[in-house]
Each structure stands twice: as C-alpha cells, then as structure tokens.
Amino acid sequence: MKIWINRAGQNLGTFTVEEVQRGLNQGQYVPTDLGWQEGMESWKPLAEFAGLQMPLHQGQPAPLAPISPSSPEVPPPLAEATLATFDGAEDGPAWEKRKELGLIKGLTQTWKEVLFNPNASFPRMKTSGGFASPFLFNVTMVVIYAFFSLIYQLLLSGVFAAVAGSAHHTSSSMTGLSAGLPPLLNVGAMVVLIPLLVGFTFVTAGITHLCLALFKGTSKSYEATYRVICYSYSTLIFALVPCAGGLVSSIWWVVSTIIGLSKVHKTEGWRAAVAVLLPVFVCMGFFIAIYIAIIAAVVASVHHANA
C-alpha cells in the first residue's frame, strides 16, 4: 500500500513502505514528515507509522539524491525543488540566482517553477533582499509581452489593411497609408504602456497587501507581497498564445497569486483569495458604474434635446 508524504503543506509524492523506509534511513525524510495511507482518517507523522522504523540520527532532511524506483509503477524521482522544500528555506525563485545560472536559464526556470509548481516554489521564495530582482523580472516580462503584442498587432494591422484594400479596391498608396499609421501608434503606445504597467505593479501590490492586512492575513512586509505579484507575472507567457492565451494568463495569474500569498504570508487560502479578488471586483464595479453613468448622461442629453 502506498504512503503519501507531506512536508510543510507540500506533497512530496506517494511511495511504497520500503521506499519510505529507505528515504528515512538516507535522511531524505524525517520522522516529523506527515504521512497518509488508505484507511487512515487523518495525516500523522511518519514516526507514528507502525511499519516504519525510525533511524537513530534525526536532523534536517537531506535536500537531494532521490530514491531509486523499485518498480515501473513507482513515480519518477522527485524534483530538487520539491525535495528541498522545508520551513525556513528561502532561496528561490531561480531568477534570484540568475548571476550563477545565467539570465535565460534563470528566467525560464522561474517560469517553470511559478507556472507549474507554485506550491513548491512560493514557500521557497525570498521574501526580502530588496525590490531590484522582482522589479527586473517584472520589467522583463512586460517587455517580452509588449514585444510580442506589438508584433501581433503589426501583423494584424497589415493584414487587415491588405484585406480592406482588396475588398474596397482602394489604391495601393491608400492601403499603404492605412497600414502604416497604426504601427506608429502601436509603437508609441507600447513605449508609454511599459513603464505604466511596471509602475502599476507597485500599486497592485499595495492594494493587495492592504486587502490582505484588512483580513488579517499578512505576516510579512509589503515587499513579500510585491515579490509574489511580480513573479506571478510569469503567467504573461501564456498571453503570447493568440485567441484564448490572454484569458488563460489572467486566470492563472489569479490562481498563482492566491497560492503565492497564502504560502508566503502563511495564511489561509480564503484570505489570499479575498485580497486578490476584492480589488478586481471593485475595479470592475467602478468601470461598470462609469459606463452606466455615461449611458445615462447620453440618454438624458437626448431626452433633454427632444423636450
């Protein structure tokens, strides 16, 4: 029968009794790690499992050297990030170690960690050390997003202009003119939008931190919240996919930010969810109110003109 192992809220996988015993002997697991197997009502420390013998030495779990699988059904070796997760270890994400790893590797590894393993990566995230690293990551992500968006828009505006030109039999110079104007505007808009978006991250982090504080969910400083928000911008990579990419990116940003805040501030999921979603709903309500006000003003003016 397989045993599930959990350390500090992070699932390490399912293993046979023999594998867990080997892991305990090698120092990969500690007796305080929680375990669960079929038939049990709740999780309990490995030390309380009848079939397991605790080793004499007990200390901090060894971070690496995964257990070799004994059968084809055994799950693949655990990732370094997963095994290294324990309370107090704050050395991630990979972007923080970009000087050793290299810029590209640091960036891609951070995407992988945040997008596909937020449960393991956020508890290991550095919560202090200055704003420079997360800020640079935020700038990089926004620039990548803006660059690809610009390319898409240039391509689309060119194709739209060509389609419009052939459909209406306009002259080639007119088509060229109509295709030429939007790209200039697009480039200008991007130049203005990049610093705006990067600056807005500070505001977003501030509002989120305030909401989290209102619901008594903060245990770390504003910097920790800012770092979560910045690294969650890894989801912008999904937005590069046309059609549904933007929607997937937004949804995943919400999910990873909620997970990140709950892990970093060590608070309940609902507090983190409220902190992230409340400002979104407030903004949406504000936008709807403005829209309704504009419509009402237009209707009133028409009514006034007719009267």
Place this chain on the structure above:
Amino acid sequence: MRMLSRNFGLFVRPLAPKETDFEFLFLVVSSGLAASCFLWLNLGMPWPGCWVRRLTGLPCPTCGATRCAMAFAHGDLVGAWRHNPLIFVCYGGTLLVNLYAAAVLLFRLPRLRLANLPSKVKRALGALAIIALTANWIYLLAHR
C-alpha cells in the same frame, strides 16, 4: 475505490495541514470569473470579438464560447451545445467540479486526488484531447 486507485492513481484522502486547498481555489476563481462575465455581458458592456473570424471569416476553435456561456447560463443546454460542443463540455465539467468542491468544502469531506497517473492513461487522455479539439473545429467549420 481500490480499483480506481490501483488503475488510475485516484485516491480519496483528507487534506494535509497547510496543504493548498485546490477545491476552494477552483470554486472561488471559476465562480468569480463566471459571475463577473455574466454580469458584464448582461449589462451590455463591450466584449472583444474573435479576430480570426474577423480576418478570415472562419471560426477559431473557441468561437461561440460567449454565446455558449450565455445559453448555458439561461438553461438552454441544446443551444449551448450547438454554439460550441467542446466548450459546452468544459462548462459542464467546470460546473460539476464546482458542485463537488462546494460539497467537500461545506461538509468537510475528504478530497479526490490523483497520485501518479499511469503513462498509458496520460497518452490516451492527450490523444483524446487532440481528437476532441479537431472534431470540434470541424463541427464549427461545417456549421458556420
């Protein structure tokens, strides 16, 4: 249940202390998103159109998602299916997962978790997803 856990790695187990509550997360994000989209559309607010359809006149694989959602929300299941069958299945699946999530959160029940999906099942699911996407797009192209 033993059979399911042996063949598909599906377990029913309690949530570990400090473990991320995926059911809660799924319920909050999906219902929040659905509620805001429904409100937005019902107020007649501007909604982005599909640029693939605008450009080529042909539907993209996700075309009809908004109309499908509106029909689904109004209980017109046949109409929702006609707009985009695959999206209809996704909405139905989301609704079912939300019902499950609400039930386990409300009654503090143990959670369904996948331990390690066998590679055969993973491959089969991948193939099924590609077939479903292709078939759905063919349907949309044929019924445009």
